[in-house]
Amino acid sequence: MSSERRNNVNNYPEAVAKIASDYLERVKSQLCLVPSRERDEFLRELQSHLYEAYRQTPGEDDVGRILEVLRNLGEPAEVVSDRLAGAMVRSGARRSLPLYIVGGILIAMFGVPLGFGGVGVPVGLVFALAGIVLAYYATAGSILLAGAMSMSMGLTRIFLPHLWDNLVTLRYIQMNGAPGELFDHLSRSEQGFLMILIASVLIASGLGMLWPGRYLLRGLRFLFSLVFDWTRRLAQSVRGKLCGDHHTRPHVGDVSFANNGQ
Amino acid sequence: MGVLYHERHYGYSLVRVLSESGSISLKEGTIYPILARLDRDGLVRSEWVESDQGPPRKYYALTSSGRQLFDELNQEFDLLVSLVRQKSKVPEQSEQTRKKLVVRKA
Numbered sequence: 521m522s523s524e525r526r527n528n529v530n531n532y533p534e535a536v537a538k539i540a541s542d543y544l545e546r547v548k549s550q551l552c553l554v555p556s557r558e559r560d561e562f563l564r565e566l567q568s569h570l571y572e573a574y575r576q577t578p579g580e581d582d583v584g585r586i587l588e589v590l591r592n593l594g595e596p597a598e599v600v601s602d603r604l605a606g607a608m609v610r611s612g613a614r615r616s617l618p619l620y621i622v623g624g625i626l627i628a629m630f631g632v633p634l635g636f637g638g639v640g641v642p643v644g645l646v647f648a649l650a651g652i653v654l655a656y657y658a659t660a661g662s663i664l665l666a667g668a669m670s671m672s673m674g675l676t677r678i679f680l681p682h683l684w685d686n687l688v689t690l691r692y693i694q695m696n697g698a699p700g701e702l703f704d705h706l707s708r709s710e711q712g713f714l715m716i717l718i719a720s721v722l723i724a725s726g727l728g729m730l731w732p733g734r735y736l737l738r739g740l741r742f743l744f745s746l747v748f749d750w751t752r753r754l755a756q757s758v759r760g761k762l763c764g765d766h767h768t769r770p771h772v773g774d775v776s777f778a779n780n781g782q
Numbered sequence: 783m784g785v786l787y788h789e790r791h792y793g794y795s796l797v798r799v800l801s802e803s804g805s806i807s808l809k810e811g812t813i814y815p816i817l818a819r820l821d822r823d824g825l826v827r828s829e830w831v832e833s834d835q836g837p838p839r840k841y842y843a844l845t846s847s848g849r850q851l852f853d854e855l856n857q858e859f860d861l862l863v864s865l866v867r868q869k870s871k872v873p874e875q876s877e878q879t880r881k882k883l884v885v886r887k888a
Contacts, residue, residue, distance in 0.1 A: 531836075564830075564837065565793060565814065571836040572794040573810070594811030601815055606822075 532574070536586045540570050547596040554600075554607040562603065569593065622751055642747070653733075653740055660729035667722030674715030681708055783844060783852045786826060790843035793817065817842055825851060 532540060544563055551559045573589040593599065608624030622642070673693070677684050687693045695703055703711050785791060785799050796817075797810045820826040825848035830838045844852065 561840075562814070562818075565840045568792065568833075568837045568839050569794045569810070569814075572792075572839075575836070576794075576798075592810045594809040598809060599811035599814060603815065603818060 532586075533582045536574070536582050539583065539586050539590070540567075540574075543570075543590055543593075543596065547600060550596050550600045550604060551607070554603050558603070558607075562600075566593075566599070646744075646747075649740060649743070653736060656729070656733060656736065660726050660733060663722050663729065664726030667719045667724075667726055669719075670715050670722060671719035674712045674717075674719055676712075677715060678709055678712035783820070783825070783848060783855075786842055786844045787849065787852055790841045792831075792839035792841050794839075796842070820848065824848075 544566060547566060548559065548563060551562065554562075570586075570589060570593070573592065574586055577585045577589055579585045579588075605624045609621050610624075673684075676687075684693070703714075706714065785796060791799065793813055794810075797808075797813050800808065800813075817826065817828075821828055821842070824845060826842045827845050828840050828842050831841050832838050
């Protein structure tokens with residue numbers, strides 16, 4: 521072993537102690553949902569493992585030894601996978617948070633990275649659906665607004681020609697290219713009627729979009745209530761099982777070792 | 783469970799026994815979730831024991847229900863092995879029969 525300064529607790533060299541404590545911190549951060557007593561006990565166990573494994577790993581390079589120990593131990597996500605899922609389900613059941621329960625179950629089924637991905641998928645789907653509805657209504661609103669503006673312009677052209685001329689002079693209203701040329705060939709009232717006609721088509725389209733939008737909203741609400749009901753049932757079932765387990769499971773601390781003296 | 787049947791172990795010693803026996807190759811960290819699950823199911827019990835060489839060790843041993851389950855699993859495994867052996871004998875017999883038939887034809 522090198523003659524570097526040693527860590528007080530486990531007699532590690534300074535660099536090794538830093539690497540080990542960094543690893544334990546990463547594990548600790550992944551266990552934020554686990555009850556503190558359980559988390560501290562698990563961290564003590566890991567600390568013990570690191571010490572034993574480091575002591576029994578041969579080699580002159582201290583840093584190389586601890587890195588090999590950590591490599592053999594695995595990523596923090598792998599080490600905590602089982603505890604995190606259970607803790608999330610228990611926490612979700614206690615605090616009535618269905619998303620925690622679903623997340624815990626997905627993590628238990630697919631592991632930490634895929635499990636979080638699994639939670640992300642339904643959340644992303646919900647946001648995507650909400651986005652589609654929002655975009656749909658924004659389009660309908662824009663078409664209605666364009667229709668309303670076109671209608672007011674048409675009415676202005678027919679009934680307030682001086683105001684129209686002033687707006688054109690002040691360049692608030694500009695019409696270039698082919699539409700401008702077409703309008704130049706029409707009389708004042710024809711221009712007004714054409715704009716009112718376009719406005720009517722736009723308003724009808726906008727209102728037409730709002731009509732099926734009601735069904736879209738109703739369908740989305742049904743989907744949300746279905747998902748919510750499903751997660752609520754799941755939460756109730758998990759909570760029921762957890763309560764059942766709590767009453768039937770034997771308490772580890774109540775049993776003493778049969779071969780304690782070995 | 784088989785390793786814990788006769789002797790109690792702490793996490794690292796269990797990993798050492800498993801890796802030295804050569805039967806199982808596993809990431810050391812995966813042993814703790816398994817032990818935690820067995821502990822939660824009441825199949826093993828755990829106890830902290832002070833060590834004179836470093837931090838305290840958490841020892842695990844099978845509970846009576848753990849031993850019972852291990853015995854049952856062992857019996858089922860033996861039964862499965864015997865079934866597989868019986869099945870593997872059947873193709874050998876048919877192979878011999880086929881050879882006999884070929885000889886007769888020739």
